[in-house]
Amino acid sequence: MQESEAFILEKERIMLAKNSNSYDCVVVGAGLAGLMAARNLQRSGQTVLVIEARDRVGGRMHGEQLPSGQWIDRGGQWVGSTQDRFLALLDEYQIRRFPSPSEGKKVFLYDGNRYEFDGFFQGLPEGEPPGVREADWQDAMTAWERFDALTKIFPPGHPQQTEQNQKLDSQTFAQWIAENTQTAFGHWYFSYMARAVGFLGPAEPSQVSLLHVLWGQNCAPQSEHPEAELLHGGAGQIPGKIVAELDHQVRLGEPVLQINHHAAGVEILTAKGQYAAQYVVVSMPPHLAGRIIYHPPLPPLREQLTQRVPMGCCAKILVSYDRPFWREKGLAGIGLGNCEWIELCADSSDPETGVGVIATFVVGDRYRRWQAMHDADRQAAVLSDLANYFGDRALTPASYDEVDWPSDPWAGGGYAAFMPPGVWTSFGEALAAPVGRIYWAGTEMADRWPGFFEGAVRTGEAAAESIRALLQNSPRQETV
Numbered sequence: 001m002q003e004s005e006a007f008i009l010e011k012e013r014i015m016l017a018k019n020s021n022s023y024d025c026v027v028v029g030a031g032l033a034g035l036m037a038a039r040n041l042q043r044s045g046q047t048v049l050v051i052e053a054r055d056r057v058g059g060r061m062h063g064e065q066l067p068s069g070q071w072i073d074r075g076g077q078w079v080g081s082t083q084d085r086f087l088a089l090l091d092e093y094q095i096r097r098f099p100s101p102s103e104g105k106k107v108f109l110y111d112g113n114r115y116e117f118d119g120f121f122q123g124l125p126e127g128e129p130p131g132v133r134e135a136d137w138q139d140a141m142t143a144w145e146r147f148d149a150l151t152k153i154f155p156p157g158h159p160q161q162t163e164q165n166q167k168l169d170s171q172t173f174a175q176w177i178a179e180n181t182q183t184a185f186g187h188w189y190f191s192y193m194a195r196a197v198g199f200l201g202p203a204e205p206s207q208v209s210l211l212h213v214l215w216g217q218n219c220a221p222q223s224e225h226p227e228a229e230l231l232h233g234g235a236g237q238i239p240g241k242i243v244a245e246l247d248h249q250v251r252l253g254e255p256v257l258q259i260n261h262h263a264a265g266v267e268i269l270t271a272k273g274q275y276a277a278q279y280v281v282v283s284m285p286p287h288l289a290g291r292i293i294y295h296p297p298l299p300p301l302r303e304q305l306t307q308r309v310p311m312g313c314c315a316k317i318l319v320s321y322d323r324p325f326w327r328e329k330g331l332a333g334i335g336l337g338n339c340e341w342i343e344l345c346a347d348s349s350d351p352e353t354g355v356g357v358i359a360t361f362v363v364g365d366r367y368r369r370w371q372a373m374h375d376a377d378r379q380a381a382v383l384s385d386l387a388n389y390f391g392d393r394a395l396t397p398a399s400y401d402e403v404d405w406p407s408d409p410w411a412g413g414g415y416a417a418f419m420p421p422g423v424w425t426s427f428g429e430a431l432a433a434p435v436g437r438i439y440w441a442g443t444e445m446a447d448r449w450p451g452f453f454e455g456a457v458r459t460g461e462a463a464a465e466s467i468r469a470l471l472q473n474s475p476r477q478e479t480v
């Protein structure tokens with residue numbers, strides 16, 4: 001039985017590769033990581049094909065132009081000063097940046113009370129917000145010191161299977177919060193962090209491993225201000241610039257269904273065609289990589305891993321106004337607090353357009369309740385919270401855009417994937433390890449700035465470099 005199965009597979013392999021195109025490398029997934037891998041391989045003289053499921057490139061990097069002319073980013077938008085590889089890419093394509101607007105008073109809404117304040121307070125303590133009792137603030141800050149010390153224990157790289165890591169990985173972040181904060185404010189402060197920060201999904205604290213939170217804060221720290229700058233024209237312009245270099249070697253609307261891999265090469269199967277290559281880079285979040293059929297099957301650790309890495313739960317909402325009206329009141333357009341729907345919103349207006357744009361998110365448990373509402377009720381809920389932050393003028397926007405990332409089958413959520421308890425220390429070693437001629441890329445694979453554009457660029461570059469070196473050191477083989 002086994003013999004005949006192997007025989008059929010071998011015949012299938014030979015048949016499929018006949019008449020198919022043959023490349024040095026096929027990249028599956030035209031997000032930022034996949035495009036970087038393909039571009040770098042092509043630049044080093046390799047033949048490359050990119051195959052993308054959607055009818056557009058960019059994945060979670062996705063721009064749109066409003067009727068006003070302003071560009072908005074439906075996916076990621078911010079960049080920070082230590083995100084070196086992404087900054088190098090921006091410089092290479094001469095994409096100009098500007099500081100995220102922050103002049104004026106920020107608004108803090110807590111337990112129904114509204115306060116305006118000057119210091120900056122975004123996931124990290126940078127000054128005591130008004131309206132918070134001294135004892136509450138002290139509680140959060142004492143816990144913060146403990147938390148911060150724990151984040152320092154990690155060497156570079158992914159978390160390893162040490163005794164200490166196993167202990168941290170056996171707990172949720174919620175357990176740590178319960179043990180380390182005494183006040184409702186302290187509890188909210190750390191829970192808000194889990195919902196607001198990029199590498200954490202966003203996730204509710206009860207869903208995410210303590211080890212993942214601590215390690216993520218080590219390799220993608222909020223103290224390095226990953227939201228410091230925005231891009232003129234938006235991040236969504238970048239995929240098109242990379243694709244322009246790829247000699248039309250991008251196939252859209254073609255989900256990859258199966259990858260056959262063997263000692264001599266790989267075959268990639270879609271509903272529309274079959275492609276042969278020396279190597280394949282699968283560049284997407286782990287759960288989507290796990291939906292592809294592999295022949296022969298992947299090692300059991302990898303199979304188990306991809307069953308356990310969920311995407312964060314978030315909708316991004318972009319609300320535009322004819323002008324940034326909040327500035328007329330001396331407000332920065334930055335709000336945070338324990339509101340019913342919106343815990344964080346930020347002025348994302350490009351100063352060169354004059355249009356006002358607020359970017360905001362509905363995440364975690366709030367998202368689950370919100371997405372079940374009717375369209376008009378969802379919009380009313382978001383605008384009502386914005387009005388609490390910035391006044392009733394917020395109720396009459398020029399445009400309102402919702403991006404429901406968990407409903408997108410080619411993302412399954414956003415901002416990124418996160419690790420529940422036990423995953424890093426039981427299956428983490430399979431996250432980035434190549435399997436024969438299959439290499440993995442995507443922001444989730446990064447060990448610096450995972451969950452951010454920077455992580456995507458780094459993993460795309462690394463996959464391209466590994467494959468380039470292999471191709472350079474071994475003579476080109478016939479793939480059939």
Ligand SMILES: Cc1cc2nc3c(=O)[nH]c(=O)nc-3n(C[C@H](O)[C@H](O)[C@H](O)COP(=O)(O)OP(=O)(O)OC[C@H]3O[C@@H](n4cnc5c(N)ncnc54)[C@H](O)[C@@H]3O)c2cc1C
Pocket residue numbers: 028029030031032033034051052053054057058059060061074075076077078079198254255256257283284285288289292314315316405410411413414415416441442443444451452453454456
């Ligand atoms: C709402 C939101 C806000 C964010 N904010 C920021 C931010 O401000 N700053 C920041 O740095 N990062 C931010 N991020 C994260 C950032 O967008 C991602 O880290 C990055 O874009 C991921 O790129 P990627 O190439 O790893 O994955 P993706 O962009 O997800 O690319 C994977 C690609 O694979 C394709 N694919 C999947 N399955 C198949 C298949 N079977 N066959 C073919 N193709 C397939 C998908 O369609 C997709 O195009 C945000 C993300 C979201 C969603």
